[in-house]
Amino acid sequence: MWTIVWIVAASGLALAMLAVAAVAYLFWHYGRDLASLDQTAFRNYRPAQVTRVLARDGTVIGELFEQRRTVVSHDQIPAHVENAFLAAEDARFYEHAGMDVLGMVRALVANVQKGRVTQGASTITQQVVKNFALSPERTLERKVQEIILARRLEGLLTKREILELYLNDIYFGHGRYGVEEAARFFFHRSIGEVDLGQAALLAALPKAPSKTSPLRDPQRAKARQIYVLRQMVRHGFASEAEAQAAIAAPLPLASDARESRTVADADEFVDVVAETLRERYGDRVATLGATVTTTVDLDLQRAARRAVRTGLTEVDARRRVVRSLTPAAAGRRDRLLSRDRVKWTPGRLVDAVVLEQDESADTIVVGVGPVRARVHVPVGRYHDADRPLAEQFPTGSITRVEPLEDDDHGSRAQLERGPEGLVVLLEAESGEVAAMIGGDTYRRAQFNRVLAAKRQPGSAFKPLVYGAALASRQFTAASIVADSPEIYEKWRPTNFERHEYRGKMRVREALTHSVNTVAIKLLDAIGPQAVHEFAYAAGIQSELVDDLSLALGTSEVTPIELAEAYLTVARGGSRRSPTFIRKIEVPGGTDWTPPDQAHPGIDPDVAFVLTSMMTSVVGEGTGRRAKALGRPVAGKTGTSADHRDAWFGGFTRDHVALAWVGFDRPRRIGRRETGARAALPIWLATMRAASDGQPIRGFVPPPTVDVRTIDAVSGLLAGAPRPSGGPTGATVEEFFIAGTAPVETAAPTSTPHGDLVLDLYE
Numbered sequence: 122m123w124t125i126v127w128i129v130a131a132s133g134l135a136l137a138m139l140a141v142a143a144v145a146y147l148f149w150h151y152g153r154d155l156a157s158l159d160q161t162a163f164r165n166y167r168p169a170q171v172t173r174v175l176a177r178d179g180t181v182i183g184e185l186f187e188q189r190r191t192v193v194s195h196d197q198i199p200a201h202v203e204n205a206f207l208a209a210e211d212a213r214f215y216e217h218a219g220m221d222v223l224g225m226v227r228a229l230v231a232n233v234q235k236g237r238v239t240q241g242a243s244t245i246t247q248q249v250v251k252n253f254a255l256s257p258e259r260t261l262e263r264k265v266q267e268i269i270l271a272r273r274l275e276g277l278l279t280k281r282e283i284l285e286l287y288l289n290d291i292y293f294g295h296g297r298y299g300v301e302e303a304a305r306f307f308f309h310r311s312i313g314e315v316d317l318g319q320a321a322l323l324a325a326l327p328k329a330p331s332k333t334s335p336l337r338d339p340q341r342a343k344a345r346q347i348y349v350l351r352q353m354v355r356h357g358f359a360s361e362a363e364a365q366a367a368i369a370a371p372l373p374l375a376s377d378a379r380e381s382r383t384v385a386d387a388d389e390f391v392d393v394v395a396e397t398l399r400e401r402y403g404d405r406v407a408t409l410g411a412t413v414t415t416t417v418d419l420d421l422q423r424a425a426r427r428a429v430r431t432g433l434t435e436v437d438a439r440r441r442v443v444r445s446l447t448p449a450a451a452g453r454r455d456r457l458l459s460r461d462r463v464k465w466t467p468g469r470l471v472d473a474v475v476l477e478q479d480e481s482a483d484t485i486v487v488g489v490g491p492v493r494a495r496v497h498v499p500v501g502r503y504h505d506a507d508r509p510l511a512e513q514f515p516t517g518s519i520t521r522v523e524p525l526e527d528d529d530h531g532s533r534a535q536l537e538r539g540p541e542g543l544v545v546l547l548e549a550e551s552g553e554v555a556a557m558i559g560g561d562t563y564r565r566a567q568f569n570r571v572l573a574a575k576r577q578p579g580s581a582f583k584p585l586v587y588g589a590a591l592a593s594r595q596f597t598a599a600s601i602v603a604d605s606p607e608i609y610e611k612w613r614p615t616n617f618e619r620h621e622y623r624g625k626m627r628v629r630e631a632l633t634h635s636v637n638t639v640a641i642k643l644l645d646a647i648g649p650q651a652v653h654e655f656a657y658a659a660g661i662q663s664e665l666v667d668d669l670s671l672a673l674g675t676s677e678v679t680p681i682e683l684a685e686a687y688l689t690v691a692r693g694g695s696r697r698s699p700t701f702i703r704k705i706e707v708p709g710g711t712d713w714t715p716p717d718q719a720h721p722g723i724d725p726d727v728a729f730v731l732t733s734m735m736t737s738v739v740g741e742g743t744g745r746r747a748k749a750l751g752r753p754v755a756g757k758t759g760t761s762a763d764h765r766d767a768w769f770g771g772f773t774r775d776h777v778a779l780a781w782v783g784f785d786r787p788r789r790i791g792r793r794e795t796g797a798r799a800a801l802p803i804w805l806a807t808m809r810a811a812s813d814g815q816p817i818r819g820f821v822p823p824p825t826v827d828v829r830t831i832d833a834v835s836g837l838l839a840g841a842p843r844p845s846g847g848p849t850g851a852t853v854e855e856f857f858i859a860g861t862a863p864v865e866t867a868a869p870t871s872t873p874h875g876d877l878v879l880d881l882y883e
Contacts (some may be wrong), residue, residue, distance in 0.1 A: 144527045163253060163278060166286060170194065170410030171302065174394045176419045177703065181383045185389030185398070187407045190298035191305070192708065193312060194284040201317050202300065204358035205324035206288065209349045211245040212356045214284070218275050244662050245287050250274055254291055293323065294330030307335070309375040309382060310548040317359060318367035321349040327559065343372055387422050389559045389569050390415045393701045396483060401705075401713070412706045416553035421546060424810035425556040429542045429780075430502060432803035433499055434562055436782060437502070437539045440791050454517055460490030470537055475518045478510040485514050487522055487534065494532035496522055502561055540790050542800075543570045543682050543698075544807050545781040549772060552697035552718070557806065568785075571684075573675040575663065578781060580635045580743075581759025581768040582656075582674035585686060587632050588731045589655035591858065592724060598629040598734055599836035599855045599863065602639045609669055614641055629855070632734050633742035635758065640672040658722050660685030660696060674759060684768060684779040689722040690731055691755070691772035693823065696722025726825040726858040727749050733820065735857050739771065746801050747771055750808055752817045758796035764789050767799035773820040776811045780804040825859045832867030840869045 135144040140566045151236040170190050174183040185387050207214050243251070249269040253331070275282065293303035300323060308319050325345035326333055335342035347368050356371070367373075394413045398406045463471065473487035483504065485496050498514070505513060514520065521537035546556040559569035568574070590596040604623040607614075614637055623636065631639035644652060649667050656665060661683070665676040681699060689696045697719045704715040735755035738744045743758040747769070756771025767788045770779040778802040783790060790799060822828075830839045833851040 150193075163249075163282075163286065166192070166289070167297070167408040168290065169407045171412045172394075172398065172406070172409050172413065174391045175412065175414045176384070176387060176390075176417050176422075178419065179414075181421060182385070182387045182415070182417065182419070184383060185391070185395055185406070186300050189296050189302045189306075190289065190410075191301040191409055192289045192299065193301045197313055198288060199298065199313060199315070199392050201359070202315060202320040202323070202655055203288075204353060205317075205320040205349055206284075207218045207245075207267045208352035208356050208358050209321075209324040209328070210248075212352070212711050214245050215280055217244060223365065246274055246283055249283055249286050249290070250339065253286070253879050264861060277856065278323070278791050280550060291327045292330055293326045294334045295336070297463060303761060305382070307374055307378050309378070313368065316373065318346070318350075318366075318370055318373045321353065321367060322346045322465070324349045335374055336378065339372055345876075346372070360603055366851050381674070384419065386419055386426070387415070387417045387557075388567075389557045390417045390554075390701060392569060393572070395700060398705075403620075409691055409710075414703045414706075416554040416555060416701055416703055417557070421556040421807075421810055422558075425558045425807045427545055428803045428806035428810075429558045429561060431784065431806065432780075432799070433539060433542045434502060435802065436790065436794060436799050439794070440539060454519060457489050457519070463490035463492050465492055465527050465532065466789040467524050467526065470521050470523055472519055473518055473522045473534070475514045475520060478514060480510055483510065485510060485707045487520065492527070492532055494522065494524070494527075494534040496534050498536065502539075516759070540782050540784050540799075541570065542780070542782045542803060543574070544778060544803050545571045545680060546807055546811055547688055547699055547777045549683060549691045549777055552699050553703070554694075554699050554701050555776075555811065556702075560646060570781070570785075571680050573679065574781075574785075575679055576766050576781065576787070577677055577761040578674040578683055579759035579761035579766055579796070580640075580674055580766055581683060581770050582676070582678075583632060583640050583672065583755050583759075584673050584690065584731060584735055584757050585656045585659060585661070586640050586652050587628065587734060588642055588659070588690070588723065588727055589652040590628070590647055591730055592655055592727045593647045593651055594858070595647060596628055596643060597836075597855075597857055597861050597863075598627065598730055599857070600628045601625050601836045602628060602631060602642055604631065604636050604638050604639065607642070608639070609645070612669070614638060614669075614673070629734050629737055632706070632757075633740075635738075635743050637673060641669050642869065644669055644672040656686065656759060657724065659689040660698070660722070672759065680779055680781055683768075687770045687772055687779060690728050690735075691774075691777045692722075692728075694721070694723040694725040694728035695719050724858075725823045729820065729822050729826050730856045730858060733822075735771070736820070743795075743797050744771065744801065746768065746797060747805060749805060750812060752812060753819045754808075755820070756804075758801065760795045764791060766790075767794055767796045769796045769801040769804045771804060771808070773808070773812065774820065775815055776808060778808050778811070779803050780807070788857060806809060811883075822856060827857045827859055827862050829855055829857060829862045831855045831863065835867045837863045839869040 151362050164334055168187065168190055169188040170192055171186040173181055174185065176182050269791070289299040289301075293306075295306060297303045297306045300312045303323050303326070304310055304315050304319070307322070308315055322335065322342065325342065325348070328345070332338065333342050333345045345786055350359065350364040354361055354364045354392055393591070394415060398409065398411070398413070402409060441828030457472055457474050469883045471489055471491040476493070477486045479486075481502065483498050485493055485498060485666070487496055498510060500506045504510070522534040523537060525533040525535055541556075541560050543560060544556070544558050545554060547554055557571050559571050560567070563569065591598070603625050606622065623634075623639065626639070628634070628639070628643070649665075649671055652671060653665050661678055663676065663678045664681060665671055684698075685699055688699065700715050700718070702715060732755045735757055736753060738758070739747045739754045739756050744756045747754050747756050750773070752773055754771050754773055756769060759770070760766065766781065766783040767790060768779070768781050772778070780800040782794070782799040782803070830852050831837060832839050833853050839852040
């Protein structure tokens with residue numbers, strides 16, 4: 122009997138020794154070529170993170186990411202969140218050295234009893250090793266290496282450091298990585314603000330995030346949450362009462378968990394931030410996890426977007442994109458439909474008759490000759506969401522469409538695309554861009570016309586020509602120059618009103634009425650190089666032409682350049698580059714704020730006199746509509762050749778704004794679509810929003826500017842009143858740069874200026 126016992130005991134011991142030897146061999150075999158842990162991969166943890174872009178009031182306006190993750194430190198994670206994950210994944214985490222032998226035995230027994238794998242035995246340390254240092258494949262070799270490296274990692278990092286890596290790296294579904302992003306997504310709060318029930322729900326997800334998501338399978342998610350809560354009670358991480366309260370409560374999701382917390386009203390600024398980060402941080406952008414505060418004022422941004430949309434809609438109405446059927450148009454409709462053939466070429470605009478509407482699909486059917494085409498009308502500029510299609514495109518109305526294709530599936534077309542528009546609003550004191558609308562249909566990563574479109578500014582460039590003339594000291598606002606035709610090497614420029622000339626006039630009057638001939642004569646007198654230097658000092662960066670057409674704004678510039686030049690004038694000559702970013706905060710790095718970029722641009726006295734002349738443009742000239750702002754305004758209209766570009770730029774003491782309307786591929790906007798008609802209303806609506814509630818302040822001359830009373834006709838000093846008390850010539854107050862005021866006195870006139878004109882045309 123004892124012999125059998127000894128044999129069995131010896132056999133058991135031998136088997137145990139063999140098992141130990143086998144395990145030892147496995148660990149030696151699979152670990153002999155295993156490289157040591159790369160300490161930097163763990164200590165310098167730099168995963169892909171979300172960079173958040175904020176408006177100036179802290180509202181999130183965009184997110185830049187490769188993976189949605191926001192790294193938080195262990196100190197930022199509440200104890201009940203940590204305990205929930207320990208209960209769900211590794212309750213003995215703080216007791217073992219990377220490998221939980223008891224847990225492995227328990228899992229083995231459970232799996233044998235079930236006849237399948239129902240429990241895993243990986244510790245949190247092993248999961249970290251697997252995610253950071255090994256492949257995800259399930260093999261014996263990988264498992265052995267995982268255990269070996271887990272023990273090494275335990276000697277390298279503290280338990281808190283390992284847990285921090287784990288909680289920031291795990292995936293929770295819906296594109297969210299780490300506990301912070303998961304809490305923001307499901308609960309719309311930071312991880313430091315979640316309660317016990319929410320913590321248990323988060324801990325329930327990593328095992329199978331696609332299956333247990335509360336947004337996809339609420340019942341399974343609730344069951345898994347209950348399991349975690351009961352595990353927390355079992356291991357002493359929560360009381361029975363606390364767990365029961367969370368179990369009894371409904372799933373603790375935010376009511377709008379599926380909805381983004383990002384306000385998508387300032388995509389132009391998000392793109393500027395993305396480009397700035399690429400320039401500053403290069404390949405590090407994906408791992409920054411930065412918080413970037415921009416200069417955008419969301420209320421002004423929305424107002425500016427409405428202004429652009431409204432302004433372009435008004436232009437469309439004047440261009441008659443849709444012409445409602447009238448008795449006079451009925452014959453034209455019939456002629457369009459009775460055509461035998463139609464040249465249906467993609468890209469070519471044709472007139473078509475509206476035949477029917479499909480409200481459910483936002484689609485109209487148009488016809489021209491034998492062709493019938495479907496046109497999708499998305500809600501937006503051409504489709505008022507509050508009005509039915511039948512009202513906006515009545516049957517029988519005529520609209521311009523652009524063919525897209527004509528094949529076996531029928532014809533498709535799109536509505537004529539009207540002109541685009543933009544506006545940019547800057548704060549004069551700081552140079553911050555408070556609003557920027559890059560186009561009617563701008564979306565992220567699209568073409569931001571404010572920064573990238575190069576267009577001819579037309580007469581909106583003239584203030585820089587007049588400013589250079591003032592800076593040369595050869596001309597003053599009172600200098601007399603003839604508005605008369607001249608020929609320059611076979612070029613005979615004309616005014617906007619062709620063949621209309623006013624004769625001799627003061628320089629101020631010439632800018633007020635945007636007289637082309639006078640601007641050219643000023644440029645001819647001082648030379649293009651003087652204008653180049655003045656324009657570059659003010660803020661223009663684009664290359665400028667070296668001929669007299671420069672006076673008419675033929676050199677293409679970007680809107681932001683022209684806005685910067687106007688900003689310099691508004692700031693009294695001090696140049697400050699427009700800024701879009703207030704601060705970049707990088708976790709663990711150095712915060713960045715834009716340097717103070719204010720520096721001398723143009724002389725203050727020149728800036729003020731030019732500003733005064735530009736107020737006359739608004740008071741009496743081409744920019745009169747801007748007077749509706751109800752405060753002192755300086756500005757200038759601009760219309761390029763053949764009405765291809767319409768501009769208005771202007772400023773108050775507090776804000777500078779620039780608006781533009783035109784086609785991306787330059788073509789005529791419309792016969793009467795000038796800067797005053799097409800662009801100024803956009804500018805005015807934007808500036809009204811910016812000026813609302815602001816104190817009214819005028820422009821104050823610097824000490825180096827003199828004021829003189831001059832004769833309105835000659836530009837000379839006004840003469841003394843006639844001794845007899847008879848009438849004298851009309852006089853005006855004028856500003857002069859110190860030392861440039863006239864010294865001669867105008868001769869007394871026997872007839873007032875107005876009477877002389879009447880006499881001439883009696």
